[in-house]
Amino acid sequence: MMEESLLPMETKWNPGVPGIPAPTVGASHALPEGGKQVAAGAPFAVEARSFSFWYGANQALADISLTITTRQVTALIGPSGCGKSTFLRSINRMNDLIPNTRHEGELLLEGGSVYRPDQDVVLLRRRVGMVFQKSNPFPKSIFENVAYGPRVNRLVQGRRQLEGLVERSLRQAALWDEVKDRLEKSALGLSGGQQQRLCIARALAVSPHILLMDEPASALDPIATQKIEELIYELKDQYTIVIVTHNMQQAARVSDVTAFFYLGKLVEVGRTEEIFTNPKNDQTEAYITGRFG
Amino acid sequence: MSDGAGSVERVHRTRRVVNRLMLTLTGVAAFVVVVPLLLIFYHLVSAGAGALNLDFFIRLPVPVGDTGGGMLNAFVGTLSLVAYATLLGVPIAVGAGIFLAEGRRAPLATVVRFVADVMNGIPSIVIGIFVWAWVVVAMGRFSLLAGSIALAVMLIPMVTRTTEEMIRLVPRELREGARALGFTRWRTTLGIILPAARSGILTGVLVALARIAGETAPLLFTAFGNPFLEWRLNEPVASLPLLIYQYAISPYDDWHRQAWAASLVLIGFVLMVSLAARFVIRNPYRGS
Ligand SMILES: Nc1ncnc2c1ncn2[C@@H]1O[C@H](COP(=O)(O)OP(=O)(O)O)[C@@H](O)[C@H]1O
Ligand SMILES: [Mg+2]
Numbered sequence: 001m002m003e004e005s006l007l008p009m010e011t012k013w014n015p016g017v018p019g020i021p022a023p024t025v026g027a028s029h030a031l032p033e034g035g036k037q038v039a040a041g042a043p044f045a046v047e048a049r050s051f052s053f054w055y056g057a058n059q060a061l062a063d064i065s066l067t068i069t070t071r072q073v074t075a076l077i078g079p080s081g082c083g084k085s086t087f088l089r090s091i092n093r094m095n096d097l098i099p100n101t102r103h104e105g106e107l108l109l110e111g112g113s114v115y116r117p118d119q120d121v122v123l124l125r126r127r128v129g130m131v132f133q134k135s136n137p138f139p140k141s142i143f144e145n146v147a148y149g150p151r152v153n154r155l156v157q158g159r160r161q162l163e164g165l166v167e168r169s170l171r172q173a174a175l176w177d178e179v180k181d182r183l184e185k186s187a188l189g190l191s192g193g194q195q196q197r198l199c200i201a202r203a204l205a206v207s208p209h210i211l212l213m214d215e216p217a218s219a220l221d222p223i224a225t226q227k228i229e230e231l232i233y234e235l236k237d238q239y240t241i242v243i244v245t246h247n248m249q250q251a252a253r254v255s256d257v258t259a260f261f262y263l264g265k266l267v268e269v270g271r272t273e274e275i276f277t278n279p280k281n282d283q284t285e286a287y288i289t290g291r292f293g
Numbered sequence: 294m295s296d297g298a299g300s301v302e303r304v305h306r307t308r309r310v311v312n313r314l315m316l317t318l319t320g321v322a323a324f325v326v327v328v329p330l331l332l333i334f335y336h337l338v339s340a341g342a343g344a345l346n347l348d349f350f351i352r353l354p355v356p357v358g359d360t361g362g363g364m365l366n367a368f369v370g371t372l373s374l375v376a377y378a379t380l381l382g383v384p385i386a387v388g389a390g391i392f393l394a395e396g397r398r399a400p401l402a403t404v405v406r407f408v409a410d411v412m413n414g415i416p417s418i419v420i421g422i423f424v425w426a427w428v429v430v431a432m433g434r435f436s437l438l439a440g441s442i443a444l445a446v447m448l449i450p451m452v453t454r455t456t457e458e459m460i461r462l463v464p465r466e467l468r469e470g471a472r473a474l475g476f477t478r479w480r481t482t483l484g485i486i487l488p489a490a491r492s493g494i495l496t497g498v499l500v501a502l503a504r505i506a507g508e509t510a511p512l513l514f515t516a517f518g519n520p521f522l523e524w525r526l527n528e529p530v531a532s533l534p535l536l537i538y539q540y541a542i543s544p545y546d547d548w549h550r551q552a553w554a555a556s557l558v559l560i561g562f563v564l565m566v567s568l569a570a571r572f573v574i575r576n577p578y579r580g581s
Contacts, residue, residue, distance in 0.1 A: 060333035094473060099398070122475045130473035139489045148484070149474040199470065206474060 013110070034115035045070045045210050045240035053086055055098065060086040062264045063105070068257075070209075071292035073232060073241045075255035075272065077248070082261040084244040088212050090127040091242070101193055110209065126153060127241075129203030134216040135195035137202070142179050144196055145187045146170060149206040153268065166207055173201035174231050193224025200231065204239075213233065213243040217250065222272055231255050248288055252276050260284045306454035311452035336562060341553030344369050349554060354520055354536075360547050364555055366522050370437070370530035374516060375506050377441035378525070380449040383498055389449070390456020390494075395482060406457070418510035420446050425514040440516025444505040451504065455497025459490040499570035503563045509534035533559050 044070040061083045068074045076084040088096045090107055093114060107114045114124060137145050137277060141260055146166045149155075156162045166183075170176040170285040175197040179190070187198055197217060197290040203211060213232075232241055232254045245251050259269040260281070268281045279285040286292055349365045355362030389405060396402045429435055463486050471481040487494075509532075511530040512518075518539070519530040524530065533555050539551035 004297055014533075045429070061338040092473060094469060097469065097472060122477065125473055130470075132466055132470060132473075134464075134466050136464065136470040138385055138467065138470070149476075152480060202470075202474065 004205075010291060015171050022261050032043045034178050044068060044108070045110060045243070047111075047171075048087075048105070048109040049108070049109050051087075051089060051090070052104045052242075053083070053095070055086075056100045060264055064266045066259060066266055066269060068240065068242055071236060073243060073254050074257045074259060075251035075257050076242065076261060077246075077251050078267075078287065079262035083264045084261050085214050087261070088130075088214055088242060088244055091212060092125045092130055092172075093119075094130065096121065108281040122153075126206050127209050129200075129208035129211045131196070131199050131203055131211065131213040131216045133218055135192060135199050135219070135264065137190070137195050137198050138281070139188060141187070142187045142190070142198060143183040146205045149202060153206055158266075167272070169201040170266050171206040172204050172235070173197045174227065175201055176233070192194045193220050193223070195229060196220060196224070196228060197231065200228075201209050203234075208239070210240045210242065213241065216248060218246060225250070248290075260287060262287070298383075298402035319366075324490050333560065337553055337557040341550065341557040343556035344547075344550040345557065349551070352536055357543075357545065359450055361470045364531075364533070364536055364551065366519060366531040367533045367536040367555065368558075369524055370516065370519065370531045370550045371506060371520060373530060374440050374444055374512070374532055375502060377437065378444035378448055378505060379498070379502065380447045381441060382445035383444075383452060386449045387456050387494060389453040391400075391460060391487070393453065394460035395455040395478075404489060404551055409450040409453045411455070412446070414511070415510055417447060421511035421514055423543070424511065428516060432527070434527065435515060435517035436527050437516060437524065437530045438526040440512050440530065440532070441517045442575060443511035444508060447505050447508065447511060451501040452494075452497050455488070455500070459493030459497065462493065463489045496570045499566050499573065503566040503570075504568070506562060507559055509538055 011233045033083060044067040047068075048064045048066045051060065051061060051064045064087060066084075076087065078084055086095065091104065091109060091114065094141060095101050109124065109127065113119065138148065140148065143166055146169050147162050150162065150165055156165055165277075167176060167180075170179060178194060179198075187195065190198060196219075200211075200216075217228045220228065229250065232243065235257075237240060243251075243254065255267065255272045258275040260267045260275065260279075261284070262283055268275065268279060268284045270280075275284065275290060279288065299409055348361060349361055350368065351365055352361070354367050374560055389409070390543035393402050393406055393409075420443055421517070424439055424446065428439040432439065460482075467479055467485060467489060471485045474477075476484070512532050512535055516535070518535045519529045519531045537555045538550045539557070540548040543549070
């Protein structure tokens with residue numbers, strides 16, 4: 001397509017990575033009714049074209065052009081306040097909850113404009129699961145946490161189907177064995193790492209195509225962090241994952257592609273091993289070698 | 294060197310003394326807070342416990358001159374008044390509280406919040422007169438309904454504000470988690486936020502109940518009082534605070550004793566509700 005103009009930086013990375021199958025929707029995914037998305041034809045899960053974002057007068061993102069490839073893990077790195085969360089939260093329009101914000105440019109999700117006026121935000125968010133820095137299980141039972149979304153979105157019929165979906169989601173989140181005997185217990189009794197995996201299961205239960213993770217392990221101990229990382233590794237066969245992380249090693253371990261943000265701009269994006277071994281940009285190099293940030 | 298160490302030592306000693314002094318002062322203040330309750334209890338028990346017997350709870354008042362009898366009418370009256378006031382007031386107050394918490398920037402929310410705060414400060418006798426003018430005069434009679442409305446008018450601003458505060462205490466992440474799953478705003482509020490704030494709201498309701506159960510002034514010209522057992526909405530009813538007032542200003546020793554006993558029961562009720570509120574607080578969603 002127009003890759004030249006999409007990547008203004010001097011990146012040589014080719015987003016069309018060989019060996020990655022065409023981004024079709026996996027068989028295990030229930031399509032949202034209508035199947036509105038243009039998934040089958042879209043080369044990228046997410047595509048930003050000169051996307052800028054403002055909180056009031058404060059510009060948080062400036063002219064971001066970035067493509068995120070289907071079924072890969074893309075890590076967003078950069079110092080605090082550089083706009084990683086803002087970019088992530090634009091993809092499912094969570095920033096709509098904040099008053100006095102505005103944007104310019106284009107942001108496409110599976111080929112369709114996220115911000116187009118007739119976009120149904122509910123359907124959009126169902127395609128995009130989100131996991132937050134602070135685990136936020138609902139004050140309900142473990143079962144209810146996973147079941148609530150599918151039930152509200154009418155994705156299942158009957159108790160049996162619902163139970164099947166809950167089990168499948170919990171298994172996908174590598175939590176089933178730990179909670180299968182206490183599904184009716186409060187989710188708030190779980191450990192921090194378990195709560196975070198429960199939130200992942202909750203997000204998976206509504207069959208998203210894309211999983212956004214905003215520093216999902218930054219509040220967890222090393223062992224729980226490792227479990228989350230293993231989980232990300234498992235999930236990337238089926239999902240497009242975008243993860244914000246402050247942890248360089250984590251970005252290097254889990255991601256295929258790394259994008260470095262600085263002061264609201266996208267400085268460099270490329271294959272993770274390229275970025276970490278041979279960054280093109282001095283700022284990128286300074287950041288990943290720990291000279292600032 | 295030794296001089297420096299000495300001055301450090303002196304500063305330490307001064308600090309310790311000041312620390313102890315302040316602690317003592319606040320301790321005295323705390324004690325002064327507790328004393329009235331203890332005194333009230335002591336006095337009520339010594340003056341009223343003698344009149345507390347089964348008859349007191351299950352019999353109606355007897356004519357002046359006869360001894361004995363009870364306050365069944367007032368117990369039933371107060372319970373009905375509080376129950377109807379809760380039924381009337383809590384749904385409105387919780388709804389308004391949700392509105393204030395959710396539409397916090399709406400101009401109407403600012404107005405409603407201000408009005409609720411003013412209402413909280415209005416003397417209860419004024420609320421009684423207001424309800425008399427609008428309900429009693431319109432119905433042409435004193436009634437349980439008018440009394441309940443007066444108490445509900447007192448309860449609504451209190452519960453509205455606590456509901457608002459409790460909803461705001463729910464972590465923002467919870468709301469975002471629900472919205473990110475594709476929940477609409479109202480579904481998020483009713484399905485996630487309200488249950489998370491439930492114990493706080495319940496506590497607020499209980500505290501408000503304890504407040505209105507002892508109110509006398511708003512009932513003077515609304516529920517009015519009734520020497521007979523009554524629980525119909527369009528009839529006047531007795532209430533504990535009103536009966537305490539009538540008995541206390543009467544010249545009869547037996548009535549005085551019963552007034553003390555009724556006060557004891559009323560305080561006991563308030564205490565129990567407050568304890569219940571504490572118990573609810575102890576198991577809130579964020580407690581874990
Ligand atoms: N809700 C908000 N209101 C106003 N400014 C915000 C808000 N959230 C973030 N910002 C600002 O936007 C910029 C980018 O923030 P953010 O996207 O959270 O950065 P990061 O996630 O990379 O740390 C920062 O300058 C921050 O202060
Ligand atoms: Mg952030």
